[in-house]
Amino acid sequence: MKEDLNERKARILQAVVIEYVIGTEPIASDLIASKYDLGVRSATIRNEMAEITDLGFLEQPHTSAGRIPSDQGYRYFVNYLIGPREVPGSDQAKLKDSTSGEETMKELVGETIKTLSRMTRLLSAAVTIRNQEVEVRNVVVTALGPERALLVAVLQNGLVENRIIDCPKELSLSDIGRANEILAQTTAGTSLNVLSKLKLPSTGKVPLDRLLRSIQTSIRSLASDLTRGHLIMEGEEYILAQPEFLRSPESREALLHSMESDETLVHAIESSEAGEITIGRENEHPLENLTVLRRTFTVGGQDAGTLAIIGPTRMNYDRNLALLEFTAVAVSQTLTKLLT
Numbered sequence: 001m002k003e004d005l006n007e008r009k010a011r012i013l014q015a016v017v018i019e020y021v022i023g024t025e026p027i028a029s030d031l032i033a034s035k036y037d038l039g040v041r042s043a044t045i046r047n048e049m050a051e052i053t054d055l056g057f058l059e060q061p062h063t064s065a066g067r068i069p070s071d072q073g074y075r076y077f078v079n080y081l082i083g084p085r086e087v088p089g090s091d092q093a094k095l096k097d098s099t100s101g102e103e104t105m106k107e108l109v110g111e112t113i114k115t116l117s118r119m120t121r122l123l124s125a126a127v128t129i130r131n132q133e134v135e136v137r138n139v140v141v142t143a144l145g146p147e148r149a150l151l152v153a154v155l156q157n158g159l160v161e162n163r164i165i166d167c168p169k170e171l172s173l174s175d176i177g178r179a180n181e182i183l184a185q186t187t188a189g190t191s192l193n194v195l196s197k198l199k200l201p202s203t204g205k206v207p208l209d210r211l212l213r214s215i216q217t218s219i220r221s222l223a224s225d226l227t228r229g230h231l232i233m234e235g236e237e238y239i240l241a242q243p244e245f246l247r248s249p250e251s252r253e254a255l256l257h258s259m260e261s262d263e264t265l266v267h268a269i270e271s272s273e274a275g276e277i278t279i280g281r282e283n284e285h286p287l288e289n290l291t292v293l294r295r296t297f298t299v300g301g302q303d304a305g306t307l308a309i310i311g312p313t314r315m316n317y318d319r320n321l322a323l324l325e326f327t328a329v330a331v332s333q334t335l336t337k338l339l340t
Helices: 007-023 029-035 042-054 071-081 089-098 105-120 173-187 206-227 236-240 243-247 249-260 262-270 317-339
Strands: 123-128 136-145 148-155 160-166 231-234 277-279 290-299 302-312
Touching: 007 029, 007 042, 007 071, 029 042, 071 277, 071 317, 089 105, 089 317, 105 123, 105 160, 105 231, 105 302, 105 317, 123 236, 123 262, 136 173, 136 206, 148 206, 160 206, 173 206, 231 262, 236 249, 236 302, 243 249, 249 262, 262 290, 262 302, 290 317, 302 317
Parallel strands: none
Antiparallel strands: 123 231, 123 302, 136 148, 148 160, 277 290, 290 302
16 A cells, blocks of 8 residues: 555655644645645646545545545555654543543543543543453442442453342341351352352341342342443543534434444443544444444553554544553553552
Protein backbone atom coordinates (compact mmCIF):
# COMPACT_ATOMS: atom_id res chain seq x y z
CA MET A 1 0.00 0.00 0.00
CA LYS A 2 2.86 2.36 0.77
CA GLU A 3 4.10 2.19 -2.81
CA ASP A 4 0.73 3.52 -4.06
CA LEU A 5 1.80 7.08 -3.22
CA ASN A 6 5.08 8.76 -4.08
CA GLU A 7 6.68 11.19 -1.65
CA ARG A 8 4.84 14.28 -2.89
CA LYS A 9 1.44 12.60 -2.98
CA ALA A 10 2.04 11.28 0.54
CA ARG A 11 2.89 14.80 1.76
CA ILE A 12 -0.26 16.17 0.11
CA LEU A 13 -2.40 13.48 1.74
CA GLN A 14 -0.77 14.23 5.08
CA ALA A 15 -1.51 17.93 4.65
CA VAL A 16 -5.14 17.25 3.74
CA VAL A 17 -5.62 15.07 6.83
CA ILE A 18 -4.03 17.65 9.13
CA GLU A 19 -6.02 20.56 7.71
CA TYR A 20 -9.31 18.67 7.61
CA VAL A 21 -8.93 17.56 11.24
CA ILE A 22 -8.45 21.22 12.19
CA GLY A 23 -10.96 22.91 9.91
CA THR A 24 -13.67 20.25 9.33
CA GLU A 25 -14.25 21.59 5.78
CA PRO A 26 -13.09 20.12 2.43
CA ILE A 27 -9.51 21.17 1.64
CA ALA A 28 -8.67 23.07 -1.56
CA SER A 29 -5.36 22.93 -3.40
CA ASP A 30 -4.81 26.66 -2.83
CA LEU A 31 -4.71 26.12 0.93
CA ILE A 32 -2.15 23.34 0.62
CA ALA A 33 -0.01 25.44 -1.74
CA SER A 34 -0.05 28.44 0.59
CA LYS A 35 0.71 26.58 3.85
CA TYR A 36 3.03 23.78 2.76
CA ASP A 37 6.33 24.11 0.94
CA LEU A 38 5.89 21.41 -1.70
CA GLY A 39 7.88 23.18 -4.42
CA VAL A 40 5.00 23.20 -6.91
CA ARG A 41 2.10 25.48 -7.77
CA SER A 42 -1.54 25.15 -6.84
CA ALA A 43 -2.47 23.72 -10.26
CA THR A 44 0.01 20.87 -9.85
CA ILE A 45 -1.28 20.15 -6.35
CA ARG A 46 -4.84 20.14 -7.71
CA ASN A 47 -3.85 17.54 -10.32
CA GLU A 48 -2.08 15.47 -7.69
CA MET A 49 -5.13 15.60 -5.45
CA ALA A 50 -7.28 14.37 -8.33
CA GLU A 51 -4.93 11.41 -8.81
CA ILE A 52 -4.91 10.67 -5.08
CA THR A 53 -8.72 10.70 -5.22
CA ASP A 54 -8.66 8.23 -8.12
CA LEU A 55 -6.48 5.96 -6.00
CA GLY A 56 -9.12 6.03 -3.23
CA PHE A 57 -7.22 7.98 -0.57
CA LEU A 58 -9.28 11.19 -0.89
CA GLU A 59 -12.95 11.90 -1.55
CA GLN A 60 -14.72 14.86 -3.15
CA PRO A 61 -17.98 15.48 -1.28
CA HIS A 62 -19.38 17.79 -3.99
CA THR A 63 -18.47 18.79 -7.50
CA SER A 64 -16.03 21.73 -7.46
CA ALA A 65 -15.51 21.20 -3.70
CA GLY A 66 -12.17 20.48 -2.08
CA ARG A 67 -11.13 17.04 -0.91
CA ILE A 68 -11.46 15.16 2.37
CA PRO A 69 -9.66 11.98 3.46
CA SER A 70 -11.36 8.64 2.85
CA ASP A 71 -11.19 5.74 5.29
CA GLN A 72 -8.37 4.41 3.11
CA GLY A 73 -6.61 7.76 3.33
CA TYR A 74 -6.81 7.80 7.13
CA ARG A 75 -5.50 4.24 7.18
CA TYR A 76 -2.50 5.24 5.04
CA PHE A 77 -1.90 8.25 7.30
CA VAL A 78 -1.95 6.08 10.44
CA ASN A 79 0.21 3.32 8.97
CA TYR A 80 2.88 5.41 7.24
CA LEU A 81 2.72 9.11 8.05
CA ILE A 82 2.57 9.34 11.84
CA GLY A 83 5.92 9.72 13.54
CA PRO A 84 6.83 9.19 17.20
CA ARG A 85 5.20 11.77 19.44
CA GLU A 86 5.83 12.51 23.10
CA VAL A 87 2.92 13.28 25.40
CA PRO A 88 3.50 16.81 26.78
CA GLY A 89 4.51 17.00 30.42
CA SER A 90 1.31 18.80 31.42
CA ASP A 91 -0.80 16.02 29.87
CA GLN A 92 1.33 13.37 31.54
CA ALA A 93 0.75 15.05 34.90
CA LYS A 94 -3.03 15.11 34.40
CA LEU A 95 -3.14 11.45 33.46
CA LYS A 96 -0.86 10.39 36.30
CA ASP A 97 -3.00 12.35 38.77
CA SER A 98 -6.07 10.47 37.55
CA THR A 99 -4.37 7.13 38.26
CA SER A 100 -3.51 7.97 41.87
CA GLY A 101 -5.60 8.03 45.01
CA GLU A 102 -8.06 5.28 43.99
CA GLU A 103 -8.27 1.91 45.73
CA THR A 104 -10.04 -0.33 43.20
CA MET A 105 -9.65 -1.02 39.51
CA LYS A 106 -13.13 0.29 38.73
CA GLU A 107 -12.51 3.60 40.51
CA LEU A 108 -9.06 4.09 39.00
CA VAL A 109 -10.11 3.25 35.45
CA GLY A 110 -13.24 5.39 35.81
CA GLU A 111 -11.26 8.47 36.83
CA THR A 112 -8.70 7.86 34.09
CA ILE A 113 -11.36 7.51 31.42
CA LYS A 114 -12.98 10.75 32.58
CA THR A 115 -9.65 12.59 32.29
CA LEU A 116 -8.87 11.07 28.89
CA SER A 117 -12.27 12.10 27.56
CA ARG A 118 -11.82 15.70 28.69
CA MET A 119 -8.37 15.87 27.11
CA THR A 120 -9.41 14.42 23.74
CA ARG A 121 -12.96 15.91 23.68
CA LEU A 122 -14.08 12.48 22.47
CA LEU A 123 -15.77 9.39 23.85
CA SER A 124 -13.42 7.38 26.07
CA ALA A 125 -14.24 3.94 27.36
CA ALA A 126 -12.85 0.87 29.07
CA VAL A 127 -13.94 -2.74 29.30
CA THR A 128 -12.59 -4.89 32.11
CA ILE A 129 -11.56 -8.24 30.74
CA ARG A 130 -14.20 -10.85 30.16
CA ASN A 131 -12.35 -13.97 31.28
CA GLN A 132 -14.03 -16.88 33.04
CA GLU A 133 -10.65 -18.25 34.11
CA VAL A 134 -9.61 -15.20 36.18
CA GLU A 135 -8.99 -16.48 39.71
CA VAL A 136 -10.49 -15.19 42.93
CA ARG A 137 -8.07 -13.88 45.56
CA ASN A 138 -10.65 -13.78 48.35
CA VAL A 139 -14.32 -13.22 49.17
CA VAL A 140 -15.35 -11.81 52.55
CA VAL A 141 -18.57 -10.67 54.17
CA THR A 142 -18.79 -7.83 56.71
CA ALA A 143 -21.79 -6.88 58.86
CA LEU A 144 -23.26 -3.45 58.14
CA GLY A 145 -26.12 -3.59 60.61
CA PRO A 146 -28.69 -5.95 62.16
CA GLU A 147 -30.03 -7.16 58.80
CA ARG A 148 -27.47 -6.12 56.16
CA ALA A 149 -23.95 -7.14 55.21
CA LEU A 150 -21.38 -6.24 52.57
CA LEU A 151 -19.96 -8.95 50.33
CA VAL A 152 -16.55 -8.07 48.80
CA ALA A 153 -14.82 -10.14 46.10
CA VAL A 154 -11.21 -9.45 45.08
CA LEU A 155 -9.85 -11.03 41.86
CA GLN A 156 -6.25 -11.80 40.95
CA ASN A 157 -6.37 -9.21 38.12
CA GLY A 158 -7.09 -6.49 40.69
CA LEU A 159 -10.83 -6.07 40.18
CA VAL A 160 -12.84 -5.50 43.37
CA GLU A 161 -16.62 -5.97 43.40
CA ASN A 162 -19.12 -5.29 46.20
CA ARG A 163 -22.67 -6.48 46.85
CA ILE A 164 -25.12 -5.66 49.66
CA ILE A 165 -26.89 -8.76 51.00
CA ASP A 166 -29.77 -9.30 53.43
CA CYS A 167 -29.12 -11.05 56.73
CA PRO A 168 -31.43 -12.97 59.11
CA LYS A 169 -32.38 -11.05 62.25
CA GLU A 170 -31.00 -13.78 64.52
CA LEU A 171 -27.54 -13.70 62.93
CA SER A 172 -24.57 -13.31 65.30
CA LEU A 173 -21.04 -12.03 64.74
CA SER A 174 -19.77 -15.58 65.23
CA ASP A 175 -22.01 -16.63 62.33
CA ILE A 176 -20.36 -13.94 60.18
CA GLY A 177 -16.95 -15.30 61.22
CA ARG A 178 -17.97 -18.88 60.36
CA ALA A 179 -19.32 -17.72 56.97
CA ASN A 180 -15.93 -16.13 56.18
CA GLU A 181 -14.16 -19.36 57.11
CA ILE A 182 -16.38 -21.24 54.67
CA LEU A 183 -15.81 -18.62 51.95
CA ALA A 184 -12.03 -18.89 52.41
CA GLN A 185 -12.23 -22.66 52.01
CA THR A 186 -14.56 -22.65 48.98
CA THR A 187 -13.68 -19.55 46.92
CA ALA A 188 -9.97 -18.65 47.26
CA GLY A 189 -8.07 -19.65 44.13
CA THR A 190 -11.18 -20.68 42.19
CA SER A 191 -12.04 -19.19 38.80
CA LEU A 192 -15.01 -16.99 37.98
CA ASN A 193 -16.40 -19.89 35.97
CA VAL A 194 -16.40 -22.07 39.10
CA LEU A 195 -17.73 -19.22 41.21
CA SER A 196 -20.76 -18.81 38.92
CA LYS A 197 -21.83 -22.36 39.93
CA LEU A 198 -20.80 -22.12 43.57
CA LYS A 199 -22.70 -24.24 46.09
CA LEU A 200 -22.02 -23.46 49.74
CA PRO A 201 -22.46 -26.22 52.35
CA SER A 202 -25.23 -26.46 54.91
CA THR A 203 -24.21 -26.17 58.56
CA GLY A 204 -27.48 -27.11 60.25
CA LYS A 205 -27.62 -23.71 61.94
CA VAL A 206 -30.65 -21.88 60.52
CA PRO A 207 -29.48 -18.21 60.66
CA LEU A 208 -26.05 -19.11 59.26
CA ASP A 209 -27.51 -21.28 56.50
CA ARG A 210 -29.87 -18.46 55.49
CA LEU A 211 -26.88 -16.13 55.28
CA LEU A 212 -24.94 -18.67 53.22
CA ARG A 213 -27.85 -18.98 50.77
CA SER A 214 -27.89 -15.17 50.34
CA ILE A 215 -24.13 -15.16 49.85
CA GLN A 216 -24.33 -17.98 47.33
CA THR A 217 -26.96 -16.15 45.26
CA SER A 218 -24.95 -12.90 45.31
CA ILE A 219 -21.68 -14.63 44.39
CA ARG A 220 -23.24 -16.43 41.44
CA SER A 221 -24.77 -13.17 40.20
CA LEU A 222 -21.49 -11.31 40.70
CA ALA A 223 -19.48 -13.95 38.80
CA SER A 224 -21.99 -13.90 35.95
CA ASP A 225 -21.74 -10.10 35.72
CA LEU A 226 -17.93 -10.16 35.74
CA THR A 227 -17.61 -12.72 32.96
CA ARG A 228 -19.68 -10.43 30.76
CA GLY A 229 -17.11 -7.66 31.21
CA HIS A 230 -17.77 -4.23 32.69
CA LEU A 231 -18.12 -1.17 30.46
CA ILE A 232 -17.05 2.27 31.71
CA MET A 233 -17.79 5.19 29.39
CA GLU A 234 -17.32 8.96 29.49
CA GLY A 235 -17.74 11.79 26.98
CA GLU A 236 -20.93 11.08 25.07
CA GLU A 237 -21.59 14.83 24.98
CA TYR A 238 -18.23 15.51 23.32
CA ILE A 239 -18.66 13.08 20.45
CA LEU A 240 -22.25 14.17 19.80
CA ALA A 241 -21.01 17.76 19.44
CA GLN A 242 -18.60 16.86 16.62
CA PRO A 243 -19.45 18.68 13.33
CA GLU A 244 -19.94 15.40 11.41
CA PHE A 245 -22.84 14.43 13.62
CA LEU A 246 -24.33 17.90 13.93
CA ARG A 247 -24.49 18.18 10.12
CA SER A 248 -25.88 14.71 9.46
CA PRO A 249 -29.03 13.56 11.29
CA GLU A 250 -28.52 10.04 9.91
CA SER A 251 -24.99 9.78 11.32
CA ARG A 252 -26.11 11.26 14.64
CA GLU A 253 -28.95 8.74 14.90
CA ALA A 254 -26.59 5.84 14.17
CA LEU A 255 -24.18 7.15 16.79
CA LEU A 256 -26.92 7.45 19.41
CA HIS A 257 -28.06 3.93 18.60
CA SER A 258 -24.54 2.55 19.07
CA MET A 259 -24.12 4.30 22.43
CA GLU A 260 -27.43 2.91 23.69
CA SER A 261 -26.13 -0.65 23.32
CA ASP A 262 -23.49 -1.72 25.84
CA GLU A 263 -23.14 -4.98 23.93
CA THR A 264 -22.24 -3.15 20.71
CA LEU A 265 -19.57 -1.02 22.39
CA VAL A 266 -18.15 -3.87 24.47
CA HIS A 267 -17.79 -5.99 21.33
CA ALA A 268 -16.15 -3.11 19.43
CA ILE A 269 -13.68 -2.36 22.23
CA GLU A 270 -12.84 -6.00 22.95
CA SER A 271 -12.47 -6.87 19.25
CA SER A 272 -8.79 -7.85 19.47
CA GLU A 273 -8.83 -9.53 16.07
CA ALA A 274 -9.55 -6.12 14.54
CA GLY A 275 -6.21 -4.74 15.76
CA GLU A 276 -5.49 -1.66 17.84
CA ILE A 277 -7.10 0.78 15.37
CA THR A 278 -10.21 0.38 13.24
CA ILE A 279 -11.27 3.21 10.95
CA GLY A 280 -14.71 3.85 9.46
CA ARG A 281 -15.96 0.87 7.48
CA GLU A 282 -13.39 -1.37 9.13
CA ASN A 283 -15.86 -1.30 12.06
CA GLU A 284 -19.06 -3.30 12.12
CA HIS A 285 -22.50 -1.68 11.89
CA PRO A 286 -23.49 0.77 13.35
CA LEU A 287 -19.97 2.15 13.92
CA GLU A 288 -19.01 2.70 10.26
CA ASN A 289 -18.59 6.47 10.75
CA LEU A 290 -16.25 6.12 13.72
CA THR A 291 -12.66 5.32 14.57
CA VAL A 292 -11.90 3.09 17.55
CA LEU A 293 -8.42 3.27 19.12
CA ARG A 294 -7.65 0.47 21.61
CA ARG A 295 -4.91 -0.38 24.08
CA THR A 296 -4.77 -3.23 26.61
CA PHE A 297 -3.97 -2.57 30.26
CA THR A 298 -2.59 -5.19 32.64
CA VAL A 299 -2.09 -6.09 36.28
CA GLY A 300 1.21 -7.83 37.00
CA GLY A 301 1.55 -8.77 33.34
CA GLN A 302 -1.93 -10.31 33.16
CA ASP A 303 -4.43 -8.68 30.79
CA ALA A 304 -7.05 -6.83 32.84
CA GLY A 305 -9.01 -4.87 30.23
CA THR A 306 -8.98 -2.54 27.25
CA LEU A 307 -8.96 1.26 27.06
CA ALA A 308 -10.44 2.97 24.01
CA ILE A 309 -10.87 6.37 22.42
CA ILE A 310 -13.87 6.54 20.07
CA GLY A 311 -14.55 9.44 17.73
CA PRO A 312 -15.23 10.41 14.14
CA THR A 313 -12.74 9.26 11.51
CA ARG A 314 -11.66 12.93 11.42
CA MET A 315 -9.60 12.91 14.58
CA ASN A 316 -6.13 13.91 15.73
CA TYR A 317 -4.63 10.43 15.37
CA ASP A 318 -1.06 11.13 16.42
CA ARG A 319 -2.02 12.95 19.64
CA ASN A 320 -4.81 10.55 20.58
CA LEU A 321 -2.68 7.47 19.98
CA ALA A 322 0.13 8.91 22.09
CA LEU A 323 -2.28 9.78 24.93
CA LEU A 324 -3.89 6.34 24.84
CA GLU A 325 -0.56 4.52 24.85
CA PHE A 326 0.70 6.61 27.77
CA THR A 327 -2.56 6.07 29.68
CA ALA A 328 -2.51 2.29 29.21
CA VAL A 329 1.05 2.12 30.56
CA ALA A 330 0.25 4.42 33.51
CA VAL A 331 -2.88 2.46 34.45
CA SER A 332 -1.00 -0.85 34.21
CA GLN A 333 1.85 0.38 36.40
CA THR A 334 -0.47 1.83 39.06
CA LEU A 335 -2.73 -1.22 39.21
CA THR A 336 0.27 -3.53 39.45
CA LYS A 337 1.68 -1.57 42.41
CA LEU A 338 -1.73 -1.31 44.06
CA LEU A 339 -3.02 -4.83 43.63
CA THR A 340 -0.08 -7.22 43.44
